Amino acid sequence: MTFDELNLVPALLDAVREQGYTQPTPVQAQAIPLVLAGHDLLAGAQTGTGKTAAFTLPLLQRLHGGAKGSEGQAAQAPHDAPKRGQQRPIRALVLTPTRELAAQVEESVRVYGKHLHLKSTVIFGGVGMNPQIDKLARGVDVLVATPGRLLDLVDQGRLDLSKVEILVLDEADRMLDMGFIHDVKKILRLLPAAKQSLLFSATFSDEIRELANGLLRNPRHIQVTPPNTTVQRIVQTIHPVGRGKKKALLAHIIKEHDWSQVLVFTRTKFGANNVADYLNAHGIGAMALHGNKSQSARTQALADFKSGSIRALVATDIAARGIDIDDLPHVVNYDIPNVCEDYVHRIGRTGRAGAEGAAVSLVSLDEEGFMMAIEKFTKQQIAVQAFPEFMPEADEKAEPIAMGRQTLWGGAGKPPGREVMAAAGRAARKEMTDRVRDSKGGGGRNAKPAHPRAGAHPARPAPQRAAAAPVVRDDDYDDDAPPPRHADPLAPARPANAAGRRRNPRPNGGGGSGGFGPSSGPRSQAPGSGPRQGAGQGPARNRGTGSAGPTGGPGGPARQPDPLRTGIDALGRRGGGGGNRSRSGAGGGGGGGGQGGIDPLRTRFGRIK
Secondary structure, three states, rough: OOHHOOOOOOHHHHHHHHOOOOOOOOHHHHHHHHHHHHOOOOEOOOOOOOHHHHHHHHHHHHOOOOOOOOOOOOOOOOOHHHHOOOOOOOEEEOOOOOOOHHHHHHHHHHOOOOOOOOOOOEEEOOOOOOOHHHHHHHOOOOOEHHHHHHHHHHOOOOOOOOOOOEEEEEEEHOOOOOOOOHHHHHHHHHOOOOOOOEEEEEEOOHHHHHHHHHHHOOOEEEOOOOOOOOOOEEEEEEEOOOOOOHHHHHHHHHHOOOOOOEEOOOOOOHHHHHHHHHHOOOOOOOOEEEEOHHHHHHHHHHHHHHHHHEEEEEHHHOOOOOOOOOOOOEEEEEOOOOOOOHHHHOOOOHHHHHOOOOEEEEEEEHHHHHHHHHHHHOOOEEEEEOHHHHOOOOOOOOOOEEEEEEOOOOOOOOOHHHHHHHHHHHHHHHHHHHHHHHOOOOOOOOOOOOOOOOOOOOOOOOOOOOOOOOOOOOOOOHHHHHHHHOOOOOOOOOOOOOOOEEOOOOOOOOOOOOOOOOEEEOOOOOOOOOOOOOOOOOOOOOOOOOOOOOOOOOOOOOOOOOOOOOOHOOOOOOOOOOOOOOOOOOOOOOOOOOOOOOOOEEEEOOOOO
């Protein structure tokens, strides 16, 4: 079969020929006629078999107005260009899980639609929003987007999705899993009910199929290859390796085989940075690609890798979804994924469009169980090749794998008890915290900085006070956890022999109209009945620094804020002059130039009786 037999318009056929394609792939040969006929579609095929063109070509033809119905009649009239002053409505929406895949799909739309009078653009996070808003304001026919940025622009009133005729979910298994299902449902509520929906992916679980059937209207199903299989032209190999020897084995393989282009997958962002740094230090040009990188850095890393400026691209699974690199020869699973579908997407970066490729997996004892599950999932037994100098030590045993707050067991045997798993998670999180502190110059947990946050954040200048704030030592709590509740750490403790007047206790536990020092002895009252001091609050604060204050002179500590005081006290702060002065200006307490607060029960005519 050729593309000429698929009833595509001449403009699309010319664009396909310019790309060097003459025969459609199996998924293209089955999907294109169904999409042109207006059916909803659920299509599954291996990664690298041309799924993007399978929905891009018929989508462009239907928008152009040359679609053929099932009876050979035109399914819709040709769509005229909007009149002058009238904005183009968004007629097709393509949702993808990652920015890189979104950019790739939009590029395919431009390449195949170059001879059509259709406009397209792509929007995703990580870059400025204003250029995307400007393109949308000029009008587009086809919009390719990630869900997050799309919803952001909808909330701002920058998008109108009420005219969408075709919806495409690319990599539908990831778009419809629990991480994306809520965003997808929000977007579906913004779309018209009468639309054509297409779902394409390399893998489909039974749960995803059931969910997709609820979103599609009488969908047609396509499964070009058995579900969850890998491309036959990809040569897959397992290399057993010791836990601490993976980086050395990776560098050895790249140098021994003189690989010029290799895509390496790690489990974590920190691991990607660590492996890239190791390869660069050993003479192998490498860059890391993960979600913490800015969009410009991610785009530059991909461009350098495709052009051959670097030999290795070390990435997390963000790059496994839809990255199309022409003739990529080698993929390495540095960390074995705990999700079997991710393995299929990872190695699918090589062996694309009928080319041959190689996929290597570095398997430690901690990951033997993951690899066994992958072999069962893909219904194959992968060849094993050992390097004796990089094999695990004789006394090495499988250990749990910590990923953030989650602890995984990937060993071949029965998982250990809950206590062992929890201990492994705590140890891994402590190690990560220490690495972060070391990278920021904190000196690790054993170092005791003068400020509790020193080494983690720049020290803030202390507020100007009459007395210096006390030094608060590190309390050995993890900086990622909320600190324990203490009394105000900046409140100076009152010296035991401080001079000054003492307040005579009121019958209700409050202070009298005399001085503002603390009371002469412990108060006899019910817990929590004190108006200014609660449990754990520490000694009562001094109210001022005047000559009649509790410290006996202006050299005493300044008044500290009391979190239990009412807002009316804040109204009494004055730039100069005494605080709660009596009508005669003396004696009453805190007078003589201190900065104290007013008594909420005192008026300008005297104290309320």
